Amino acid sequence: MSTKIFIDGAAGTTGIQIRERLAGRSEFHLITLDEAARKDDAARAGAINEADIVILCLPDDAARQSVAMIANDRTRVIDASTAHRVAPDWVYGLPEIAGRDAVADARFVSNPGCYSTGFIALVAPLVAAGLIPAGARLACNAVSGYSGGGKTMIAEYEGPDGPPSAWRTYALTLAHKHVPEMQARCRLLHRPIFVPAVVPLYSGMIVEVPLHAEMLANGTGAATLREALSAHYAGSAVVSVDQGYQPATLPVELLKDSDAMRLFVFSDAASEQIRLVAALDNLGKGASGAAVQNLNLMAGLPETTGLRL
Numbered sequence: 001m002s003t004k005i006f007i008d009g010a011a012g013t014t015g016i017q018i019r020e021r022l023a024g025r026s027e028f029h030l031i032t033l034d035e036a037a038r039k040d041d042a043a044r045a046g047a048i049n050e051a052d053i054v055i056l057c058l059p060d061d062a063a064r065q066s067v068a069m070i071a072n073d074r075t076r077v078i079d080a081s082t083a084h085r086v087a088p089d090w091v092y093g094l095p096e097i098a099g100r101d102a103v104a105d106a107r108f109v110s111n112p113g114c115y116s117t118g119f120i121a122l123v124a125p126l127v128a129a130g131l132i133p134a135g136a137r138l139a140c141n142a143v144s145g146y147s148g149g150g151k152t153m154i155a156e157y158e159g160p161d162g163p164p165s166a167w168r169t170y171a172l173t174l175a176h177k178h179v180p181e182m183q184a185r186c187r188l189l190h191r192p193i194f195v196p197a198v199v200p201l202y203s204g205m206i207v208e209v210p211l212h213a214e215m216l217a218n219g220t221g222a223a224t225l226r227e228a229l230s231a232h233y234a235g236s237a238v239v240s241v242d243q244g245y246q247p248a249t250l251p252v253e254l255l256k257d258s259d260a261m262r263l264f265v266f267s268d269a270a271s272e273q274i275r276l277v278a279a280l281d282n283l284g285k286g287a288s289g290a291a292v293q294n295l296n297l298m299a300g301l302p303e304t305t306g307l308r309l
């Protein structure tokens with residue numbers, strides 16, 4: 001029997017990419033609403049309560065509204081929005097950190113933010129291993145393709161006047177919506193300083209955490225960090241850790257159109273300064289690819305089915 005799926009927000013950027021990844025998959029039956037009904041609350045409530053698993057690809061308030069529409073004890077949820085990412089009764093949908101079984105068994109799964117995926121993948125295993133102290137005051141620089149801002153930013157960058165900028169930084173209030181999940185899911189005592197930027201590329205992402213060796217547990221250098229990350233992600237078909245790869249540059253397009261994520265540990269010869277770097281696609285492991293990976297686990301299927309690896 002196929003699992004009934006409803007994507008609430010299926011006409012949006014993340015929703016469309018999830019539908020593309022599910023096309024032709026006989027394990028799933030997709031419940032759809034036509035254009036006239038897709039924002040009709042009664043129609044959405046009907047679809048939500050008919051579904052076995054609902055994937056929310058909506059703004060935060062609409063996502064909260066969808067969850068409130070559940071009137072049974074059976075429908076399970078994957079929420080791509082920020083609404084439930086630090087909620088205690090939701091499993092954080094980064095199976096490489098939360099655990100595959102936790103995601104597979106969960107009723108409510110919160111899909112991570114795209115930047116948070118890179119940051120948490122780099123930092124959480126190193127904090128857990130005691131190599132980055134929980135009290136470390138971290139910074140995170142990142143660059144994203146403009147689809148990260150959904151339909152509104154796509155319209156801005158693809159409008160008649162062309163892209164508004166070749167590179168622009170933002171979150172200048174230091175209150176970006178991903179910071180709470182970054183801190184909580186890495187078990188850090190202090191908020192990281194988050195410095196994101198957006199470029200005129202549809203999708204792609206680099207997330208970086210610069211470190212001084214003095215910030216780390218005694219004697220920890222780049223090799224130790226790389227070994228710890230390699231051990232943590234051993235056996236993962238989605239997340240890989242590059243061994244001693246030292247290119248001169250790393251383009252934001254590196255993992256464009258892929259659902260995988262590559263992690264790097266760069267250092268100077270003396271290992272006194274280190275750059276932890278994650279490359280992913282904001283719509284791949286950063287959103288739709290991650291949602292399909294979580295969906296596979298929740299449906300009892302191999303986690304990489306249908307992913308672009």
Ligand SMILES: NC(=O)C1=CN([C@@H]2O[C@H](COP(=O)(O)OP(=O)(O)OC[C@H]3O[C@@H](n4cnc5c(N)ncnc54)[C@H](OP(=O)(O)O)[C@@H]3O)[C@@H](O)[C@H]2O)C=CC1
Nearest residue numbers: 009011012013014057058062080081147148150151282287
């Ligand atoms: N883009 C990305 O890289 C990532 C996005 N996310 C998150 O995923 C969610 C979706 O983002 P994204 O796909 O980019 O956003 P989009 O703006 O591209 O799509 C959102 C969709 O939701 C629809 N919608 C809005 N309100 C309602 C409502 N009340 N009922 C039904 N549908 C509604 C919109 O309708 P309409 O078409 O009429 O505007 C639109 O189709 C957001 O919470 C976002 O933060 C998470 C990780 C990465």
Ligand SMILES: CC(=O)N[C@@H](CCC(=O)OP(=O)(O)O)C(=O)O
Nearest residue numbers: 080081082113114144148149198
């Ligand atoms: C380039 C850009 O604007 N990116 C978005 C984050 C995209 C993402 O991860 O979405 P959610 O956290 O909303 O789910 C931003 O910084 O707000």
